[in-house]
Amino acid sequence: MSIISSKKAAYLKAAVAISITISLIVFSERSFEAAVHGLHTWWEIVFPALLPFFIMAEILMGLGAVHFLGALLEPLMRPIFKVPGVGAFAFAMGLASGYPIGAKITGNLRRRKLCTQVEGERLVSFCNTADPLFMIGAVAVGMFSKPELGVTLAVAHYISCIIVGLTMRFYNPSQGNTDIKNTPIKEDNIFKHAFNELYRARKDDGRPLGELFGDAITESINILLLVGGYIILFSVFTEILHLIGITKLITTLLLPIIKLLGTDKSLILPIISGVFEITNGADLASQVSAPLSQQVIIASGIIAWSGLSVHAQVATMVNGTDIRIKPYIWARVLHGVAASIVAFFIFEPIKSISTQGALPVFLQQGYHLNNLSIGINYFERIKFLSLGIITLLSILIVISFLIYLIRKVTIVMIKL
Numbered sequence: 001m002s003i004i005s006s007k008k009a010a011y012l013k014a015a016v017a018i019s020i021t022i023s024l025i026v027f028s029e030r031s032f033e034a035a036v037h038g039l040h041t042w043w044e045i046v047f048p049a050l051l052p053f054f055i056m057a058e059i060l061m062g063l064g065a066v067h068f069l070g071a072l073l074e075p076l077m078r079p080i081f082k083v084p085g086v087g088a089f090a091f092a093m094g095l096a097s098g099y100p101i102g103a104k105i106t107g108n109l110r111r112r113k114l115c116t117q118v119e120g121e122r123l124v125s126f127c128n129t130a131d132p133l134f135m136i137g138a139v140a141v142g143m144f145s146k147p148e149l150g151v152t153l154a155v156a157h158y159i160s161c162i163i164v165g166l167t168m169r170f171y172n173p174s175q176g177n178t179d180i181k182n183t184p185i186k187e188d189n190i191f192k193h194a195f196n197e198l199y200r201a202r203k204d205d206g207r208p209l210g211e212l213f214g215d216a217i218t219e220s221i222n223i224l225l226l227v228g229g230y231i232i233l234f235s236v237f238t239e240i241l242h243l244i245g246i247t248k249l250i251t252t253l254l255l256p257i258i259k260l261l262g263t264d265k266s267l268i269l270p271i272i273s274g275v276f277e278i279t280n281g282a283d284l285a286s287q288v289s290a291p292l293s294q295q296v297i298i299a300s301g302i303i304a305w306s307g308l309s310v311h312a313q314v315a316t317m318v319n320g321t322d323i324r325i326k327p328y329i330w331a332r333v334l335h336g337v338a339a340s341i342v343a344f345f346i347f348e349p350i351k352s353i354s355t356q357g358a359l360p361v362f363l364q365q366g367y368h369l370n371n372l373s374i375g376i377n378y379f380e381r382i383k384f385l386s387l388g389i390i391t392l393l394s395i396l397i398v399i400s401f402l403i404y405l406i407r408k409v410t411i412v413m414i415k416l
Contacts, residue, residue, distance in 0.1 A: 023243070030239055038232035038233075038235030042232065046231065051224060053093060054104065058219060058220060062202075064199065064200070066089050066114075067086065069393065070085035070197065072401070073088035074400070076403055080166070081126075082119070084115050087115065087127065091126070093127075095161070095388075098130050098131030099129070099314075103124050106120055106124040121171065121324060125165070125171075125328055128306075128314060130306070135150055135157060139153060143287075144286045155346060156339050161335065164331050168331060231309060238277050254268050255268065264290030264294055267285065270282075270284035270302065271302070274301075275308065276307055278303060278310060281302040285302060297344050300339045300340055301336040301339055301343075302336070
């Protein structure tokens with residue numbers, strides 16, 4: 001029976017591949033335009049936005065700085081999310097820098113045995129998020145032309161992200177952390193332990209600075225080339241589905257469900273497109289004639305789901321580890337639903353208090369996708385994201401240190 005099933009699966013895959021190839025030939029001009037659009041998105045937005053952070057993540061890992069942060073943040077991350085302290089680095093980088101850097105860092109943590117398989121699956125489920133500049137600059141300003149919506153999208157996205165993290169702490173609770181090197185804090189002083197971890201990690205790495213920098217640049221560019229390939233591939237694939245009528249067929253099938261939920265039927269196409277690619281889905285949601293509240297709710301869900309294109313990128317980031325992609329997919333479903341629900345409840349309250357002046361000037365200018373021109377100051381973007389990462393890590397360290405002090409005082413009081 002299994003042999004027959006495997007044969008059917010092989011035949012189906014071959015048939016799909018042949019069909020896509022024929023479609024590429026028949027619709028060669030439209031496929032080329034879609035590929036060019038995907039290339040522009042990658043080259044003009046994704047590549048310059050992510051490359052500096054990919055490189056710095058590799059360098060910080062090699063220098064032992066991530067291990068240092070992990071020791072300081074262990075008292076916070078372990079009890080709340082059931083992940084090691086180093087997970088806070090992936091969390092902060094993911095929140096500030098966007099897809100797929102959180103998944104990349106998680107994959108590196110697992111390769112270095114700094115988290116278990118289950119902890120890696122928990123971590124990647126909530127640290128791989130959209131960055132605030134995409135939600136505010138691209139979606140709110142560039143697509144909706146309403147900067148104030150960026151606050152709603154960002155708040156809904158990050159609140160639902162925390163919900164996913166707190167939910168995933170209950171995922172596979174029987175799994176321990178026996179293969180983690182730096183979980184126990186043997187020293188009485190948490191800072192002494194952190195510096196010891198930094199020294200040990202740097203000694204274990206052992207690469208000269210020149211080699212470390214070169215490896216970081218090479219690996220980061222190679223990974224971003226893969227990301228670019230996925231963006232182009234899914235851009236073409238989405239266009240082909242539209243041209244051969246698959247999108248229209250799915251729209252017809254989903255129409256009764258959409259009516260039952262009381263959602264405007266014009267939002268079906270953005271939902272279908274968003275299943276495959278986040279940018280196209282959010283852009284289509286901004287163009288339909290549905291009520292603005294429904295547009296924002298659907299866009300929020302699409303951003304949290306992130307699209308199969310990002311999921312494929314995540315699978316590449318954790319390739320070579322035992323981190324499974326299935327828990328991540330279910331976490332994306334939860335994130336998408338939670339983000340839509342949160343957006344539903346906060347849309348009106350935030351809309352009444354949001355103002356364009358509350359945003360930085362370069363965010364109000366935004367950057368635009370698809371047929372719109374792209375105009376963003378990348379120096380300002382990198383400065384903004386770097387400041388966000390430093391601020392977030394600083395807040396997490398302060399909270400972690402307070403938890404550590406409370407534990408120490410509690411232990412002393414018990415002994416007395």
